[in-house]
Amino acid sequence: LDVKVGSGAFMKTIEDARLLAETMVGIGASHDTEVVAFLTNMDQPLGNEIGNASEIRESIDVLQGGGPPDLVEITYLLGREMLVLGGVAKTHEAAQDMLSDAVESGRAFEMFRRIVASQGGDVAVVDDPGLLPIAENTHVVRAAADGWVHRCDALDIGVASVRLGGGRETKEADIDPSVGITVHAKVGAAVETGDPLATITYAEPAKLDAALAAMESAWQIGPAAVAEPSILLDEVR
Numbered sequence: 001l002d003v004k005v006g007s008g009a010f011m012k013t014i015e016d017a018r019l020l021a022e023t024m025v026g027i028g029a030s031h032d033t034e035v036v037a038f039l040t041n042m043d044q045p046l047g048n049e050i051g052n053a054s055e056i057r058e059s060i061d062v063l064q065g066g067g068p069p070d071l072v073e074i075t076y077l078l079g080r081e082m083l084v085l086g087g088v089a090k091t092h093e094a095a096q097d098m099l100s101d102a103v104e105s106g107r108a109f110e111m112f113r114r115i116v117a118s119q120g121g122d123v124a125v126v127d128d129p130g131l132l133p134i135a136e137n138t139h140v141v142r143a144a145a146d147g148w149v150h151r152c153d154a155l156d157i158g159v160a161s162v163r164l165g166g167g168r169e170t171k172e173a174d175i176d177p178s179v180g181i182t183v184h185a186k187v188g189a190a191v192e193t194g195d196p197l198a199t200i201t202y203a204e205p206a207k208l209d210a211a212l213a214a215m216e217s218a219w220q221i222g223p224a225a226v227a228e229p230s231i232l233l234d235e236v237r
Contacts, residue, residue: 001025001035002078005233006043008154014039014233021236036081039234040074044152044186047071050161051180051201053132060129063109073231133178135203141212143191147221152186156218157198163210164202179203181211188228191221 003011003021011017021037028035040046047068049058061067062075080095089095102108113123125131161167165176182199185191197219202208 001037002074003037003039004042005039006041006154007156008045008158009042018234018236021234025236034085036085037236038077038081038232039236040077041229041231041233042154043229045154045157045183046074048183049180050157050183051164051166052175052177053134054180054182054201057129057132060109060112060126063103063112064106065103070231077232135176135178135180135201137202137205137208139200139202139208139212140196141198141200141215141219143185143193143195143197143219143221145221146192147190147223148225149185149187149189149191149197149219150222150226151218151220152183152197153218156215157181157183160200160211160214160218163214164200164207165204176203179207185219186228188226190225 001021001024003017003024005011005014005017009017011020017039021039025035025037047055047058047070049055058067058071062072067075076096076099079099080089080092083089083095083098084092089098099108102111113126116126117123122131158167161179161181162169164179164181165174166179168175178201180201182201184196184198191197198215200208200211202211
């Protein structure tokens with residue numbers, strides 16, 4: 001299990017997340033099923049993309065051996081544990097070798113194509129993610145000062161994505177898969193005044209204004225260097 005912790009998660013504190021993880025592991029044990037829960041950081045967005053189509057493009061990039069380091073790290077973390085728990089690999093090291101080989105050989109990407117095809121999806125879009133919808137307008141959010149990024153708030157950015165139409169504010173609302181936010185600077189990054197922090201891809205100017213208002217305090221830039229935060233915070237077995 002991946003139990004998210006932080007501003008962008010349902011569990012805001014490590015204590016609440018650990019309690020949830022222990023409960024889920026206990027439920028598994030009561031049914032003779034081994035469950036492992038990783039508590040992972042969701043104070044800032046995972047990966048660089050927020051948006052329906054843009055996250056698919058980023059996922060395809062990971063399957064082809066690319067992608068942002070934090071997203072790759074958590075993908076392998078969960079994959080290793082799944083292979084060991086499932087008895088496919090005896091050790092986490094062996095599991096990592098299997099996962100790396102699947103990506104490097106193209107088998108991971110091919111399996112994704114098969115999954116999409118089996119559900120009636122268009123594999124042409126998998127082969128060419130450029131076919132995915134992209135809204136025609138962009139706006140760049142820029143750093144207001146020199147320094148280091150101390151905060152890149154997942155909740156604020158997530159709310160901004162919803163304001164753009166990337167999520168539902170009511171159950172009747174439509175989702176626009178073409179809109180999104182690309183994050184360029186996360187916690188620990190050094191920036192100068194005017195550097196891009198994020199690019200917003202939007203369809204309607206009025207929704208851009210609402211998204212910018214939601215993101216107004218998403219980034220905090222300070223004069224002191226800070227380390228990149230850890231992805232894995234704890235685990236419960």
